[in-house]
Amino acid sequence: MDLASLREIQENLRGKVMIQPLGSEPKVVAGCDSSYSRKMGLVVAVFVTFSYPELELLEVGRALRKVEFPYIPTYLSFRELPALLEAYENLRVEPDLILVDGQGIAHPRGLGLASHLGVLLDRPTIGVAKSPL
Numbered sequence: 247m248d249l250a251s252l253r254e255i256q257e258n259l260r261g262k263v264m265i266q267p268l269g270s271e272p273k274v275v276a277g278c279d280s281s282y283s284r285k286m287g288l289v290v291a292v293f294v295t296f297s298y299p300e301l302e303l304l305e306v307g308r309a310l311r312k313v314e315f316p317y318i319p320t321y322l323s324f325r326e327l328p329a330l331l332e333a334y335e336n337l338r339v340e341p342d343l344i345l346v347d348g349q350g351i352a353h354p355r356g357l358g359l360a361s362h363l364g365v366l367l368d369r370p371t372i373g374v375a376k377s378p379l
């Protein structure tokens with residue numbers, strides 16, 4: 247896919263992002279992130295779930311995949327989502343809230359990795375980015 251098509255996907259999906267308070271206090275909170283082996287061309291994605299407010303580890307969902315999309319700023323979700331979605335599918339308990347290592351609505355098109363993941367999973371997400379775009 248060309249970048250114009252990917253940009254169009256982002257612009258269409260951003261209208262599905264809902265910014266609203268949680269209906270109730272979360273009981274299960276997840277965090278997710280991805281890491282890469284450049285040498286092997288692999289990405290590993292991990293979801294870790296905790297009880298809340300106790301913060302007891304509940305489970306870990308993992309996925310290891312071949313990297314199929316290059317790193318392009320503002321298009322990170324197209325690189326990381328396939329592995330993150332696979333890791334999420336390996337969870338037995340659905341989290342009430344997901345903290346994502348990446349942008350959310352602070353993305354230039356309002357659909358960073360966190361908000362993109364939230365729309366696809368229909369789950370509340372919070373983007374926790376290391377740096378602004």
